Structure formats: C-alpha cells, structure tokens
Amino acid sequence: MPSPADGIRAGVRLTTRVFARLALVPFAAFAFVALTSAPTWSGVGYVSCLAVMLAGLATLPEPATSRPRRRGLTRGAAVGLFVIACLRVGFVRDGARLHVLDSEAPSGGSRIASRVVDEGDAALTTTRLLVGLGAVRDDASELPAAMRAAYNEMRADHGAVPSPLVPTYLGLQGREAFDLVVIDPPAGAPRPRGALVFLHGFAGNFDLPCWQISRALAELA
Known part of the structure; x- marks a missing residue:
C-alpha cells in the first residue's frame, strides 16, 4: 500500500512533468535562436545541457513499482552545466x-x-x-x-x-x-x-x- 510520502513524490513528479512539457515549445524556439546566433562553445554547451535537462524532467518515470528504471538525464545535464561553468571560470x-x-x-x-x-x-x-x-x-x-x-x-x-x-x-x-x-x-x-x-x-x-x-x-x- 502506498505511503503518504509516495503520494507526495508522485504529485511532485507529475507537476514537474507537466511544467517541463509546457516549456518544451518556448525552449525549442529559444534554443533555435541561440544555436543559430553563431554561439561560442560554451553557449552551445549550455543550451545542449538545458535541452537534455528539460527532456529528462519531461519524461520523468512513474514511481518505481516492480522494476526500477535507472535514469540520469537531469543529473547528467546538471553536471554538464557545472563543468562548462567551471571551465569558463578557469580559462576566461x-x-x-x-x-x-x-x-x-x-x-x-x-x-x-x-x-x-x-x-x-x-x-x-x-x-x-x-x-x-x-x-x-x-x-x-x-x-x-x-x-x-x-x-x-x-x-x-x-x-x-x-x-x-x-x-x-x-x-x-x-x-x-x-x-x-x-x-x-x-x-x-x-x-x-x-x-x-x-x-x-x-x-x-x-x-x-x-x-x-x-x-x-x-x-x-
């Protein structure tokens, strides 16, 4: 039987998925403009990582039932953003x-x-x-x-x-x-x-x- 905490987690995941999916179209327009503006390597990296992060949030799986799904899109994108920022801070x-x-x-x-x-x-x-x-x-x-x-x-x-x-x-x-x-x-x-x-x-x-x-x-x- 699901606990109250499981219900809260499921609600948070559902809300996150809804908002992420609503953001897909405006973000796609932003990404198109950004990537066609002759960006620097860091600009390409930031937009790409944000796209992966949004895709990960929009496709969050349902709470694990019998078979857990291993995912890391959002976390991997967050690490990518951090690495790009560190490279710029270190070399600019x-x-x-x-x-x-x-x-x-x-x-x-x-x-x-x-x-x-x-x-x-x-x-x-x-x-x-x-x-x-x-x-x-x-x-x-x-x-x-x-x-x-x-x-x-x-x-x-x-x-x-x-x-x-x-x-x-x-x-x-x-x-x-x-x-x-x-x-x-x-x-x-x-x-x-x-x-x-x-x-x-x-x-x-x-x-x-x-x-x-x-x-x-x-x-x-």
Whole structure:
C-alpha cells in the first residue's frame, strides 16, 4: 500500500512533468535562436545541457513499482552545466588591453560571475528574440548582424574576456561593490593625457559599448 510520502513524490513528479512539457515549445524556439546566433562553445554547451535537462524532467518515470528504471538525464545535464561553468571560470581571463575589475578584489581581478557566460552569446540571443517579438523596431533588420560583427571584432581584438553582464542583472552592482571595465590604449600609442569615463545606460553594463567607444577614441587620437 502506498505511503503518504509516495503520494507526495508522485504529485511532485507529475507537476514537474507537466511544467517541463509546457516549456518544451518556448525552449525549442529559444534554443533555435541561440544555436543559430553563431554561439561560442560554451553557449552551445549550455543550451545542449538545458535541452537534455528539460527532456529528462519531461519524461520523468512513474514511481518505481516492480522494476526500477535507472535514469540520469537531469543529473547528467546538471553536471554538464557545472563543468562548462567551471571551465569558463578557469580559462576566461582579461584581454591584452581589456580588463574587468572587481572593486572589492584586492588584486583587481574579475568576479567569478563575470566569467560564467559569454556576453556575446547572451546579447545576440536576446537581441534576436526581441527583434522577432517586435520589441525592437529601429534598424531591426540590421541590428543582429551588426552586433554579431562587432562581437567578432572584439573577440579578435581581446579574446574571450569577462563581462559585467551577469553581475549587473543579478543586482550585484552598487556604490560599495561594482565592476569596472578598463581598456588600455593600444601599444605604441602616445601617452594618454586623460581618460574617458563611460557610464552605462538603463540596459546594464556591457563590454561591447566600452570597447566601441575606446576604438573610436583611438581612431580620433
């Protein structure tokens, strides 16, 4: 005879399956946009692991009766997400001239959260979704391609660098603790006589506009 705990577990599994199946169609649309936005290796990995995790949740088996079923889709996908995040945290570093500095770090390094997600992956996917939903209308047809080209140029110039994007949207920026994007002048450039302080707008803090402004200033110098 099933115990009350078995009934609770069965209810949780049923609820999880229902919500996971309802999320399949919107997630498929998101995954299509993300994977056709020329993502980095980590972007492909994150989306793939999330797809496997959702598939595992949507196909949760009924509570074991006479023959238990061995499964590990959701757990395996969670491990995959953790491994990808650890690889990015371990290998993503400041560029030759672009630095993301944590105001609270004694050594001036970047936060762990700044290295988990590639800014270009997040920005391009979000931009294409907003354009597709009609939320962005000005230069909507040219915007995704222009952003993709700009991020490719920035990666060619600085490589895979940290970004204040995730800490900004997690609410980790404030007067006492904040991230600072610093871009040094090109090698061989005349000694700078000043610096430009670029304050981000309502969308949040990004590397790309800082890099674009610094490149424009270098061309004017």
